[in-house]
Amino acid sequence: MSNINGKVYAMNAITPMKPWKTWILRGFFFVLGRVKPLQQDLINLSFIEFARWVVLPRRGFPFLGNGQKREELQYDYLLFFSNFNGTWNQYIDAFSAVLSRGLNLIWRWSEKFPGSVPVTPFKNYIAQVQFDTDYYYTAYPRATANDLKSAHIVQASLDALSLRAQDYTPAQFEEAYLHFVIQVQAHLGETGDAPVVF
Amino acid sequence: MPNKSGSLYGLTILSPIIDDEKATPSHDLQIRKYLASLATDDRSPFALAPGTHLARLVVMDDVIYVGMPACEEHLKSKYLVLESNFDGELDDYLGGLADHVPEQLDSIWGHCVAYPGAANRQAFIDYMKACQLDTTFYFAAINDKSLPETLRALHTRSAVADFIANHQGMEPARLQAEFVQFVAQLRSEPIPGPGTGGIARDIKTGGRNE
Numbered sequence: 528m529s530n531i532n533g534k535v536y537a538m539n540a541i542t543p544m545k546p547w548k549t550w551i552l553r554g555f556f557f558v559l560g561r562v563k564p565l566q567q568d569l570i571n572l573s574f575i576e577f578a579r580w581v582v583l584p585r586r587g588f589p590f591l592g593n594g595q596k597r598e599e600l601q602y603d604y605l606l607f608f609s610n611f612n613g614t615w616n617q618y619i620d621a622f623s624a625v626l627s628r629g630l631n632l633i634w635r636w637s638e639k640f641p642g643s644v645p646v647t648p649f650k651n652y653i654a655q656v657q658f659d660t661d662y663y664y665t666a667y668p669r670a671t672a673n674d675l676k677s678a679h680i681v682q683a684s685l686d687a688l689s690l691r692a693q694d695y696t697p698a699q700f701e702e703a704y705l706h707f708v709i710q711v712q713a714h715l716g717e718t719g720d721a722p723v724v725f
Numbered sequence: 726m727p728n729k730s731g732s733l734y735g736l737t738i739l740s741p742i743i744d745d746e747k748a749t750p751s752h753d754l755q756i757r758k759y760l761a762s763l764a765t766d767d768r769s770p771f772a773l774a775p776g777t778h779l780a781r782l783v784v785m786d787d788v789i790y791v792g793m794p795a796c797e798e799h800l801k802s803k804y805l806v807l808e809s810n811f812d813g814e815l816d817d818y819l820g821g822l823a824d825h826v827p828e829q830l831d832s833i834w835g836h837c838v839a840y841p842g843a844a845n846r847q848a849f850i851d852y853m854k855a856c857q858l859d860t861t862f863y864f865a866a867i868n869d870k871s872l873p874e875t876l877r878a879l880h881t882r883s884a885v886a887d888f889i890a891n892h893q894g895m896e897p898a899r900l901q902a903e904f905v906q907f908v909a910q911l912r913s914e915p916i917p918g919p920g921t922g923g924i925a926r927d928i929k930t931g932g933r934n935e
Binding site for chain 1: 727733735737739740741743744756757760761763765766769771772777778779780781782783784785786788789791792795796798800801802804806808810838839855856857858859860861862863864865866867870872874875876877878879881882883885886889897898900901904905908919920922923
């Protein structure tokens with residue numbers, strides 16, 4: 528098992544759904560993908576770097592012949608993959624507290640989903656449907672999602688100041704530099720090793 | 726397209742693993758054994774090939790039975806899952822993997838049904854696409870920055886913090902000169918490569934109580 532690399536955790540989950548229900552879920556995701564304000568809670572959970580949901584129809588498993596047996600399933604499946612910062616418990620707690628309505632809309636079509644609130648049965652359900660990662664790679668193991676957002680803000684501010692830095696008089700530069708420091712001061716800080724939890 | 730968010734592509738691949746009762750150890754176990762020894766730092770195949778932000782490989786043994794009154798059912802094959810988040814277009818990315826890390830790809834997918842090998846670039850691309858699942862909903866927190874831009878920004882952020890800390894209260898003309906010099910030096914410095922800077926962990930962890 529290797530669910531963690533640096534500051535990021537890889538979660539995989541799979542849940543069964545009755546096939547007729549998957550069309551409702553597809554409709555919800557269709558709307559979610561096109562109405563950006565509905566994604567705001569997901570964006571506000573700023574410890575998620577990447578996440579995806581994949582509806583896998585019962586006849587949609589890749590079939591390549593060559594001796595492979597074709598799957599014979601009754602359920603469609605919902606696959607969920609998340610890349611987040613922090614611990615498993617923090618993640619589920621935050622999901623339950625902030626996104627409970629959205630989570631219910633996504634997983635209520637899955638068999639035996641208990642609802643995202645209260646959190647204890649929700650955690651039990653996630654633990655039941657989660658499967659572990661065998662290999663996990665991140666290009667920036669020392670950085671969190673917030674580090675990435677901050678780094679791009681600092682880069683953009685630096686680029687803007689450096690464009691005109693040589694043209695300023697010292698007094699003008701002093702003012703522009705002060706403005707730059709005020710812009711970036713909340714976005715500085717060191718990335719570093721992740722805390723090791725045992 | 727649901728597989729994309731901005732300039733980022735979310736690739737999901739399920740490759741059926743060869744089920745051969747004569748193989749010892751079984752092919753899924755051989756994949757797991759290989760992955761357990763595969764580097765996750767700057768020597769990772771995903772670091773050596775261009776464009777990957779985050780990627781994972783998972784052996785999916787079976788679907789999960791959630792208990793009565795749901796029906797219990799099982800898969801006939803085990804599947805190797807690749808979940809990758811990368812810059813650009815799918816063909817370029819898969820071609821880049823085949824170009825840069827063919828041996829590692831063969832060591833992993835060589836245990837999968839009908840895998841053609843990475844030496845034949847187009848056959849490899851076609852095979853991976855045959856195993857691809859379309860993403861239904863894809864979320865990327867930052868979807869308009871490439872990997873080199875992100876690595877550069879992280880390097881810049883650290884350097885800027887040091888610069889500001891070391892130049893507090895400096896006289897404006899000197900500050901300006903040193904700032905210009907700092908920016909020029911920063912731009913000429915090599916960017917730390919992808920996958921660098923993590924700490925090696927002897928114990929692979931990530932249990933549900935963490």
